Amino acid sequence: MKEEKFDRLISPMKKNDNGKFSEISWSQAVSEIKDKLGSVISSFGAESIAVHIGSDVDSQTSEFYKRFCESLGTPNFSSYKSYSGYASELARKLVYGQSRPVLDFENSDTVVLWGASPDSFKLDSSALEGKKLVVVDPFKNSFAKESDLYVQIRPGSDGALALGILNSIIQSGDYDREFVDIFTKGFEDFREYVSAFSPERVEMITWVPSEDVVKLAEIYRSSSRVCTLTGKSLELQTNGIQTLRAIASLETILGNLDVDGGVKFVAKPELKSLSLGKDNSLKPIGCERFPVFCGFSGEAQSNLFASSILSGEPNSIKAMMVLGNDALSSWPNSSRTYQALQELDFLVAFDSSVTLTSSFADIVLPLSLPEERDELVEVLSGDKSKLLFSPKLSSDGPSLNELEFLLKLAKEMGLSSDFPWSSGIEALDYRLSALDLDCNKLSAMPNGYCYGSWSEKSYISKGFDTPSGKVEFKSDILSSHGYDSIPAYMEVEESMLTNPPNSVHIFTTTFGNSELEEPITEDGLPVVFAHSAVFKKYHFHDRELVDISTDRGNFKAILHESEDICPNTLYIQNCPSYMALLSSDTSLDPISGYPGAKSLLVDISETVR
Structure with missing residues (x-):
């Protein structure tokens, strides 16, 4: 095996005994992952395996990995729905039935x-x-x-x-x-x-x-x-x-x-279901605490994965596959996630480069870009929904994309009856068969397949x-399930109205860098904006170096004054990794299981470099 440095990953990488990564072949990667997952299942049961899919993976591939989990017998499939986008869908579904x-x-x-x-x-x-x-x-x-x-x-x-x-x-x-x-x-x-x-x-x-x-x-x-x-x-x-x-x-x-x-x-196109309809008595992690989220999404709540790995409750995760997600930057309480990743017996990560999370992996597989895979794309407009076929346009990426790898792994693990397709295109054709379509037919429709029309x-x-x-x-x-039936108001768990005397509120929004006159970083450190009331209360000076902390973690930042933010608050520009470091994995929305990662109580103090 040839040891090398890399930026964009193109080939599978395996961690050596010295903790460094070396390139291996796809066949070796498939074989070793098959052997390790099989060993974990034999020793601890299928439920000890979890799969997590991030937003960098297309939705169809995500559905096939969910089928893979069902075929293995593990209920612990999760996706970005655990912390992004799905709470809005769930709220609308509860009120008027449209997610x-x-x-x-x-x-x-x-x-x-x-x-x-x-x-x-x-x-x-x-x-x-x-x-x-x-x-x-x-x-x-x-x-x-x-x-x-x-x-x-x-x-x-x-x-x-x-x-x-x-x-x-x-x-x-x-x-x-x-x-x-x-x-x-x-x-x-x-x-x-x-x-x-x-x-x-x-x-x-x-x-x-x-x-x-x-x-x-x-x-x-x-x-x-x-x-x-x-x-x-x-x-x-x-x-x-x-x-x-x-x-x-x-x-x-x-x-x-x-x-x-x-x-x-x-109305949206209904593709052929990938559910195997297996009667699995095992429940996904999170279903007892967040039954509505798990019931509607059909997934585990990944914000509880770290505590499950560390505590073994309700069942201990021993092996995990993470695709297109840097868990240390998106799951709450990075310190606990850090500990949990070290406790895993086996970790496989799909990434375009080695991230904080994939650096803990035993095997890192290259993540394809959208132009390097065939995709089905759903487009919603005001009066209709369309389904488009987006063909693979580039061969510069990895020789196998995530779906093609899965088909090979499933066959190696003896799951051919549930994964009978020889290519990613055949697998997508199976999904399209519900609409009497296949990828060839869909690709011949330049405007896509229009599914119905809207009526008022x-x-x-x-x-x-x-x-x-x-x-x-x-x-x-x-x-x-014991929740308020009416959309009752309750204070966030870390509230300014119950603010400890030495704490201040930090929040972040979804706006990009162009929204600020000041850059997001200065001297390699994040910039945090503070209202003048904070400067006055703590006797800070503009561009002072400060330490921002909770009992979960801390980081250093450069403090800038701004009157564009809510009084008595701090603002950090859309920096999920820093908010994940500070946020709690126990204080979660009681219905969705989402963390309070957009507004937190923190301690702030001056520090030295």
Whole structure:
């Protein structure tokens, strides 16, 4: 084996006895992974194997790895849904039965960016021209500076603001009464609960002036069609699901569901299922603590993987495959993740280069780029959904992509009956067969395969995809598991309102580097922005070196003063690895299991280099 240095990985690498990586062949990689997984299964059972898929892996490949887990007999498959994107889907699913509706910006008259970046929705400033723009965010970004109304909110208190807006609208009577009477469930109990959220009380909780609460409610009331974009800043809070349910209820009460300029329910192509239908009595990690998340997603909650590895409860993970994800930068409490990775008997990582996580791996496999693999791409637009075939365009990458590797591994492990395909294309053809398509047919459709067309207010004839068939302000699913059935407001676990005297709040948003006048790093250290009140309280100076810490971890940073952030707070620009270092893997959203990684209480002190 030839030992070498590398940047972009093209070939499999194996860690030697001296802890360094050397190149090996694909056949050796497949053989050694097969042998090691087989040994772990023999000694500890299939449930001791976990597979985690990050967002750098395409969705179809992810589904095949989920089938692989089912074929092996392990319930411990997880994906980026454990910490990114899925909380919003779950909240909408609980309220009106649609996890991924289409937001019809083109025909809306008002756009609300609520803790969100237009980049996340592939929107540029031209898409907002001629529309009323509202920004709700603790950080006064460039869009906020150009908005019709900017609402600077205390990090983590968004649910109270949403309930205050709902109260104002309900009190005024300016809501879609006919829709509420016919198509919703639990409105009277919901009305009674939100009545406590007066503008004055909302101001006390959120630090948003009561007059701005009234203004924002008036904008919602007076706009014929409102599109509200919510971002990860709301998901990654320990009260995220209930906050997002409150905002989904706001979309509902105004009659903005399944109409032009609102939230459209566009049918999506149904591909052939990859479920094997096996009766596995083993439950995924997280199902007891987060039954709604695990039940709806069909996955384990990976934020509990580290504690499972270290404690052996509910069952100990001994081997893991991680694809396209740097767990040390995305899972909460990096210190515990660090310890857990060292405890694994075997770790396989797919990565484009050696990251913090893959440096712990026994074998690192090269991760393909999108242009280096065949993909099925789903495109949702205002009136239709399309399925496109994106062919492999480059042969510069690894000789096997993630799906092709899986097919070889499955055959080596004796799973050919569940993985009968000889190529990735054949596997994708199997998925497409439900639509009487294959990759060749789909590639011959330059505009893709169009699946149905949108029709306004389809719920009139079909109802909503909820247990009651109606919009649910009150969820029996949640109450049956001991959660608040109404989207009740609760403080984030690390709250500024219960702030220890020597702590301060740090938050991050989803905006990119262009949103700041100052660079994100200085002298190789992250830049953290502090409000002038923090400088005054701690007697700091601009560009001072500080230590920012929690009981989970700490880092050094350069402190800059800024009046664009919420008073008495710190702001770090979209740096997930630093927030993962600080955040807790025990204080999680009780429904989704998401960490409070977007706003945390920290200690701050001056330090030396």
